[in-house]
Amino acid sequence: MKKLTTICLCSLALSAGLTSCDSWLDIAPTGKIILTTAEEYGQLFDNNAYVQYDLNDIAYLDDEVWINPQVLVNAWSSPNLTTSNVMYSADFDRSENAYGNSGTLGSTFFQLMYQRITKVANTIIEADGRGEIEGTAEERKVLVAQAKAYRAFSYFALVNVYAKVYDPATAETDGGVPIRTDAQVDALPNPAKSSVAAVYSLMLQDLEEAIPDLPEAAETPYRFNKAAGYALKAKVHLFMRDYNACITAAEASYALNHQTYDLPTRIDPELHYPEPAIYANGEENLVFATTATTYFLLHPDLIALYREGLTDYGQSADVHDMRLDLYEQPNSAVKDYQYTMQYMPEALQYANNCVGLRTTEVMLMLAECYARKGDNDMVKQYMEPYLASRYAGYDHAALTLPDDVDATVRFVLDERRKELTMGYNRYFDLKRLNAEGTYRTEPSRTIPLDTEATSSIPQGTYTLPCNSSLYVLPFPTKALLNDDRLESNTMN
Numbered sequence: 001m002k003k004l005t006t007i008c009l010c011s012l013a014l015s016a017g018l019t020s021c022d023s024w025l026d027i028a029p030t031g032k033i034i035l036t037t038a039e040e041y042g043q044l045f046d047n048n049a050y051v052q053y054d055l056n057d058i059a060y061l062d063d064e065v066w067i068n069p070q071v072l073v074n075a076w077s078s079p080n081l082t083t084s085n086v087m088y089s090a091d092f093d094r095s096e097n098a099y100g101n102s103g104t105l106g107s108t109f110f111q112l113m114y115q116r117i118t119k120v121a122n123t124i125i126e127a128d129g130r131g132e133i134e135g136t137a138e139e140r141k142v143l144v145a146q147a148k149a150y151r152a153f154s155y156f157a158l159v160n161v162y163a164k165v166y167d168p169a170t171a172e173t174d175g176g177v178p179i180r181t182d183a184q185v186d187a188l189p190n191p192a193k194s195s196v197a198a199v200y201s202l203m204l205q206d207l208e209e210a211i212p213d214l215p216e217a218a219e220t221p222y223r224f225n226k227a228a229g230y231a232l233k234a235k236v237h238l239f240m241r242d243y244n245a246c247i248t249a250a251e252a253s254y255a256l257n258h259q260t261y262d263l264p265t266r267i268d269p270e271l272h273y274p275e276p277a278i279y280a281n282g283e284e285n286l287v288f289a290t291t292a293t294t295y296f297l298l299h300p301d302l303i304a305l306y307r308e309g310l311t312d313y314g315q316s317a318d319v320h321d322m323r324l325d326l327y328e329q330p331n332s333a334v335k336d337y338q339y340t341m342q343y344m345p346e347a348l349q350y351a352n353n354c355v356g357l358r359t360t361e362v363m364l365m366l367a368e369c370y371a372r373k374g375d376n377d378m379v380k381q382y383m384e385p386y387l388a389s390r391y392a393g394y395d396h397a398a399l400t401l402p403d404d405v406d407a408t409v410r411f412v413l414d415e416r417r418k419e420l421t422m423g424y425n426r427y428f429d430l431k432r433l434n435a436e437g438t439y440r441t442e443p444s445r446t447i448p449l450d451t452e453a454t455s456s457i458p459q460g461t462y463t464l465p466c467n468s469s470l471y472v473l474p475f476p477t478k479a480l481l482n483d484d485r486l487e488s489n490t491m492n
Contacts (some may be wrong), residue, residue, distance in 0.1 A: 024186055024482055025118075033128040038135030038143050041127065044120045045150065045223045051353045052292035056099035057422055058108050058161065060085040061295050061470055063443030064417070064426040066297035069336050069454040072447075075455050086447065088464040098476035108476040113158050114180060121151035122183040145213035148206040149224035153232055153287075155179075156239075157424065159199045161473055163489045165432045166240045171197035175489040176197045192485035200240060207233045216256060221288040227256035228286035231357045234365050239432055243369040250366045254382070256357050259283040260389035263322035272329055273349035280351045289356035291423055297337060298327060298421075299445065305418060310391060313411065314400035319393045323418065326350070336453035337362065354423035360386050361425075364416045371408040376401045379408060386415070406438060415438060434466040444465055467491060 009031040035041050067086055070232040075083045084092035100106035102284045127133050128140055178189040211229040218225040230253035261284055266274045280288040306321050312462035365387040370378035384396045401408050433439040444463040448454040474488035
């Protein structure tokens with residue numbers, strides 16, 4: 001990865017004429033660099049800090065990962081953000097205690113996402129509009145297209161953390177997030193907060209304008225290519241419950257790239273990592289982004305789901321999910337846990353594209369949409385390359401799907417849960433599916449599992465209700481104090 005070690009995330013003194021103080025984001029400037037060429041502007045996408053997404057605010061607010069209670073002992077009687085999320089506690093002040101909210105040097109998820117929007121996407125778009133970027137017409141077109149796709153990607157994360165899921169009946173009046181289409185981050189946005197519908201409208205507009213000019217192959221895996229643009233468009237439509245539009249965009253992405261990692265031949269079950277190694281520029285990564293949040297253990301329910309295999313769908317008991325071999329890591333230091341599973345192998349051996357977009361997610365979106373339409377033949381068509389790439393011994397001719405639409409959709413959703421791990425996808429999916437009703441899930445965890453290993457923590461079972469306020473996080477107090485017009489959204 002190219003690292004722009006001289007470009008600071010919190011201030012860029014560009015020819016675009018940015019001010020020297022980010023009062024709206026409340027981040028002190030620390031450095032500057034002058035960008036001139038399309039190549040230099042493009043390297044903003046490759047900055048290591050922009051590739052990583054800090055998800056501490058929503059960590060453990062799902063049924064995907066686990067935590068060793070031993071590390072929670074000191075905070076159990078006086079809960080912090082982590083213990084409150086582990087217990088699904090809605091009473092904890094997540095505005096005041098948002099990750100990065102305390103002190104003057106920290107940056108919250110809200111601030112970091114708007115840095116991406118204003119200092120990368122909007123800076124590029126504005127500089128091009130003023131004719132300040134040197135390069136060929138084609139280079140500039142590609143750069144602006146990638147900036148618009150990147151902006152849409154950033155708004156997708158923001159609106160799904162801080163607002164209700166898109167509901168066609170209420171999206172026009174549901175509070176969303178501030179919309180910024182300029183690079184002047186010290187100025188207050190107008191309005192202070194746009195509706196959910198307005199944010200989704202901007203995402204679709206950006207993608208419609210970007211996709212024609214996106215390259216089929218991007219210069220680095222951290223920049224959008226055309227298949228990634230269509231994949232994001234499909235995901236936006238999926239969350240809008242516009243399944244026909246999702247299919248159209250996803251099929252366009254699939255036609256451009258439907259390569260997969262062949263895990264049955266690539267994973268060494270003894271070493272628990274792929275050979276040859278999988279990196280960010282791997283063939284199934286459409287655009288790469290990962291998490292800066294450290295997860296260690298898998299939720300027991302997810303482990304059980306991996307171990308179930310596909311026996312209910314016509315496959316023999318010998319058909320084995322290779323992701324078990326990828327994630328299984330013995331660790332004698334972990335107490336009070338019934339499985340020895342680690343979430344992520346060594347970074348140098350496996351680059352987990354857990355926040356970005358992959359070909360396998362496109363396949364799963366297509367399968368989900370066709371399952372909702374009751375078209376099992378198309379479900380099988382798009383699930384074949386996915387299942388063959390994840391299960392050793394998979395026999396596609398033997399695959400049988402339920403006649404019931406809901407049961408087939410649940411089969412696809414279970415596979416989505418197994419495939420899209422460690423990022424924000426499970427939290428977002430729980431949120432969108434709970435709004436529908438049919439596929440609702442209420443995650444729960446019992447901690448500690450072993451009362452003797454962690455006797456200082458009383459055993460309790462904690463559940464996240466489907467209508468929990470934790471599915472709409474409040475804006476950090478830093479954001480609220482910097483704009484007294486801004487009000488957090490709620491589930492009501």
